[in-house]
Amino acid sequence: MQEQLGTAPHTDVDPFSAEYILNPYSHHDALRQAPVVRIEKYDVLAVGRFEQVQQVLADYNTFISGAGVGLSNLKAEKPWRTPSLLLETDPPNHTKNRAIISRALSPASLRSLRERFEAKADDLVTKCIALGEFDAIPNLAEMFPMRAFADAVGVPQEGRHHLVAYGNMVFNTMGPRNEMFEDAMRNAEEVITWITNACRRETLTKDGLGAQIYTAADDGTITEAEAGLIVRSFLSAGIDTTTNAIASALVCFADHPEQWDKVREKPDLVRAAFEEVLRFESPFQTFFRTTSRPVEIAGMPIPANQKILLSIGAANRDPARWERPDEFDITRRTTGHVGFGAGIHGCVGQMIARLEVEVLFKALAKHVRAIELCGVPKRQVHNTLRGIEKLPLRLHS
Numbered sequence: 001m002q003e004q005l006g007t008a009p010h011t012d013v014d015p016f017s018a019e020y021i022l023n024p025y026s027h028h029d030a031l032r033q034a035p036v037v038r039i040e041k042y043d044v045l046a047v048g049r050f051e052q053v054q055q056v057l058a059d060y061n062t063f064i065s066g067a068g069v070g071l072s073n074l075k076a077e078k079p080w081r082t083p084s085l086l087l088e089t090d091p092p093n094h095t096k097n098r099a100i101i102s103r104a105l106s107p108a109s110l111r112s113l114r115e116r117f118e119a120k121a122d123d124l125v126t127k128c129i130a131l132g133e134f135d136a137i138p139n140l141a142e143m144f145p146m147r148a149f150a151d152a153v154g155v156p157q158e159g160r161h162h163l164v165a166y167g168n169m170v171f172n173t174m175g176p177r178n179e180m181f182e183d184a185m186r187n188a189e190e191v192i193t194w195i196t197n198a199c200r201r202e203t204l205t206k207d208g209l210g211a212q213i214y215t216a217a218d219d220g221t222i223t224e225a226e227a228g229l230i231v232r233s234f235l236s237a238g239i240d241t242t243t244n245a246i247a248s249a250l251v252c253f254a255d256h257p258e259q260w261d262k263v264r265e266k267p268d269l270v271r272a273a274f275e276e277v278l279r280f281e282s283p284f285q286t287f288f289r290t291t292s293r294p295v296e297i298a299g300m301p302i303p304a305n306q307k308i309l310l311s312i313g314a315a316n317r318d319p320a321r322w323e324r325p326d327e328f329d330i331t332r333r334t335t336g337h338v339g340f341g342a343g344i345h346g347c348v349g350q351m352i353a354r355l356e357v358e359v360l361f362k363a364l365a366k367h368v369r370a371i372e373l374c375g376v377p378k379r380q381v382h383n384t385l386r387g388i389e390k391l392p393l394r395l396h397s
Contacts, residue, residue, distance in 0.1 A: 007300070008036045008037055008300060009033060009034050010037070010038045010039075010040050011030045011031065011033070011037050011046075012040055012041070013027045013030045013031060014041050015031075015285070015286055015311070016176050016178060016180075016383050018381050021285075021381050024314075024386070025317065025326065028048060028313065028314035028317060031046055031047075031311045031314045032314055032318060034298075035049055035051070035052045035297055035298030035300065036052065036298065036300050039309065042071060044071070044288075044306075044307045044308065045302065045308045045309070046308065046309040046310075046311060047308060047310055047315075048311040048315060049314070049315065049320065050315040050318040050321035050322075051320070051321075052298060053310050053311070053312065053314075053338055054315075054336075054342065055297065056289055056308060056310055057289075057338065057341060057342040057346075058342065058343050059295075060343055060345060061090075061091075062292055062293060062295050063289035063290070063291060063308065064090050064290055064291075065087065065089065065289065065345050066083075066089055066090040066290075067290035067305075068083065068088055068288065069087055069174060069287045069288050069289070070173060070175065070287070071175055071176055071307065073305070073307060074088065075305075080173060080185070080188070081170075084170075084229075084232075084233040084236070085097045085226060085229045085230050085233055086098060086101065086234070086237075086348050087233060087345070087348075091344070094344065094345070095344070096221065096222070097222070097226075098344070100216045100221065100222065101234060103216075104209045105209070105352060109209070109212075110351065110352070113148075113352070113355060114355060114359065116148070116151070116152075117148045117355060117359040118363070120144065120148050121144065121148075121359045121360045121363035122363045124143060124147070124360075124363075125360070125364055125367050125368065125395070126367065128140050128395055129367060129368065129395045129397050132394060133374045133392060133394050134392075134393060135390055135391060136247065136250055136391040136392075136393040137388060137389065137391050140246070140250070141244075141246040141247040141250065141388075141391070142243045144246065144356065144360050145238065145239050145242045145356060146163065146164075146239070148356050149239065149352065150235075150239070151208075152208060152209050152352070153204070153208050153209045153231070153234065153235060153238070154204040154205035154208020154209065154210045154211055155198045155199075155203070155204065155210065156198055156203060159194050159198070162190075162191045162194040162195060163195075163239045165184075165191045166192070166195050166235070166236055167237075167239050167241075168184045168240060168382075169184045169185060169188060170236045171240060171382065171385050172184035172185075172383045172384065173185070173383075174286075174288070174383060174384045175383025176383070178383070180382060180383045181383065195232055195235070199228045199231040199232045199235065201214045201224070201227070201228075204231070210231045213227050213234070214231075233348075234348065237347060237349045240385060241347070241349075241353065241385065242353045242356055242357070243387070244283040244380075244385055244387040244388070245274070245278065245283045245353065245357060246360065247377075247387065247388040248277055248280075248281035248283070248386070248388070249273070249274065249357065250371055250391065250393060251281075251377055251388065251391070252277055252328050253371045254372060254373045254393070255373075256328050257370060257371075259273070259328060259329070259330050262330060263361065269331075270357075270358050270362050270365065271354070271358055272330055272331070273330040273361070274354060274357045275334040275337060275339075276328060276329065276330045276332060276334050277328075278316075278334070278340065279316045279317075279322070279334045279337040279339055280316070280317075280328050281386055282313045282316050282338075282339045283339065283386055284312050284339070284340075284341070284384060284385065284386075285312055285313040285384060286311055286312060286313070286384055287309075287312070287341075287384065288307055288308060288309055288310065290307055290308070291303065291305060291306045291308065312338050312339065312341075313386065315338050316338060316339060321336075340353075364395070367395075367397055368395045368396065368397060369396050371394075371395060371396075372393065372394045372395075372396060373391075373392065373393060374392040374393060374394050375392035377390065377391045378390040378391075
């Protein structure tokens with residue numbers, strides 16, 4: 001279909017259908033056919049080319065997050081939870097709240113966490129090797145963030161399985177009110193009760209990142225209630241996306257053993273390898289922005305209050321930006337990928353996620369010569385995240 005200034009070509013692609021979710025890459029050309037396309041089913045605009053996705057992410061004053069980063073417009077609809085003080089706010093409040101997290105994740109804090117994460121990673125990898133064939137989702141991909149990240153924040157040990165359920169609720173409800181949305185909300189009351197309690201000052205450990213966030217309430221920067229909401233936002237971003245990134249990395253290395261050999265020969269390649277995983281199998285496939293004023297994208301006028309879907313997965317495999325975009329190559333330069341978003345709303349937990357994955361895969365490189373799939377991975381059907389539900393695996397030492 002030809003591009004026309006002032007008119008967005010329509011597509012019948014449904015980015016929230018099971019068909020799309022299980023194989024998004026076969027549909028990305030339709031989202032990249034023009035700088036802006038209109039998704040007929042939801043009557044929203046979408047950008048799938050790298051250039052336009054970057055434009056939207058960079059201009060946070062025009063393409064705002066405060067109306068929600070999902071399909072629903074939070075300025076017109078009542079949300080099922082209090083909006084995230086990090087993900088769903090705009091400056092100046094976002095700037096203030098983000099600074100609180102940045103202070104908690106200081107270089108000194110990350111250095112301290114590295115030592116603890118390394119011990120946990122080594123122990124977990126050794127145990128997984130001893131299992132023989134095992135499901136790597138609960139035993140490795142979920143287990144490590146549950147131990148490392150949740151310990152770092154300082155949430156209670158009992159009931160931590162609710163962290164996965166809460167992340168599932170937050171990210172599934174960014175899509176339409178479909179079966180995935182409803183399934184994620186089935187035990188909402190129980191999950192929200194646990195999360196709310198886990199984020200209270202008196203429940204958190206006194207030496208964790210969560211407690212550090214509460215120091216901003218002590219000095220009057222935010223209220224006590226806001227501190228709890230920031231801890232909640234931090235937690236919601238810290239489990240599911242990291243779990244999915246770890247699972248995708250395991251599959252990528254199992255499918256491309258020559259790439260794993262490179263990591264084993266030079267473990268410092270782990271960082272570059274993780275960036276390629278984020279590009280190749282973006283944990284976040286889609287999210288939304290809303291226009292605050294009339295604007296043009298590639299010459300096409302767009303009105304105010306218009307929801308725009310950003311296809312992160314399509315942008316990260318845009319052939320106009322990447323050579324051989326559908327090949328997994330840990331030696332490529334991935335600078336600029338949008339796997340963690342970009343700009344002021346880039347993933348708030350990306351530094352700690354990168355640390356977790358670096359430590360875990362260096363432990364794997366130390367102990368594991370080959371990663372073997374023992375069956376076909378079962379993909380998770382999810383409105384927003386690219387994940388795996390079951391991953392039969394064997395780690396060969």
